Amino acid sequence: MSATNEKFLEACNNWDLETLYTDLASVKGKRLTPVEKLHLRGLLLGYSPAEIADKLDKDIRGVETDFSATIYRYVKGLVGKCNEKINNWRSVIEWLYEAGYKIETKNNNQQTVNFESVDMIGRIANIKFCKKKITIEIDTIEVDLLGKEQSFKNFNNSDDN
Structure with missing residues (x-):
């Protein structure tokens, strides 16, 4: 795996990437490419296509075109919004969140604990x-x-x- 494909891996801390990759592949009709996965992870971390291009040392227009031709189309098909126009890349994150791909960090078996500073x-x-x-x-x-x-x-x- 090249160093480029190892970028944005922290997205797996908050998103069910394997399920998302599988579901998007079913919409696409074949597996996502490493570049598609890379771009998707960057987007899920809250980076805009322009920021992703900058971090990957790629041309901004090329990355934006890739998103329109790939990830945006697949996500729209996955969440049933094929006829909607994506006016903002953040819509993709919202749709995937609403579809349940975001990992909930609080487990029902866990308690929330508030810590207080104590001199002891x-x-x-x-x-x-x-x-x-x-x-x-x-x-x-x-x-x-x-x-x-x-x-x-x-x-x-x-x-x-």
């Missing part, structure tokens, strides 16, 4: 890796104004004395 001194007691879950246990230490360390447990118990 501690040591990691245990780290566990299990499938897609990381658990970190931390022993915390409270530090008084004089710099004497006390364990959190001892600090709380000192109020009872």
Whole structure:
């Protein structure tokens, strides 16, 4: 694979590229070419055809013509908008999003966690890796104004004395 074909690969982080390639190939009647895939990935990352041409050191008019003759036609056929004119390349991204090719980053089995900055001194007691879950246990230490360390447990118990 040439260095050019390795560009824009980060699109696979947010888009189901394999399914999209397969579905677009069915509209086209044969597999997408490496250049078509490359241009599509650039578009899915939010680059305009002119920006894609610039990043690939290609002629802008040539890339824009390629989009009109290939990717735009295939996407219109895939999402059932064959008779619509593409006035803006961003329409392609919107249509593919609406068609379900964008990967949802939030899994129903996952919780959203908001982190807050906390000043704390501690040591990691245990780290566990299990499938897609990381658990970190931390022993915390409270530090008084004089710099004497006390364990959190001892600090709380000192109020009872």
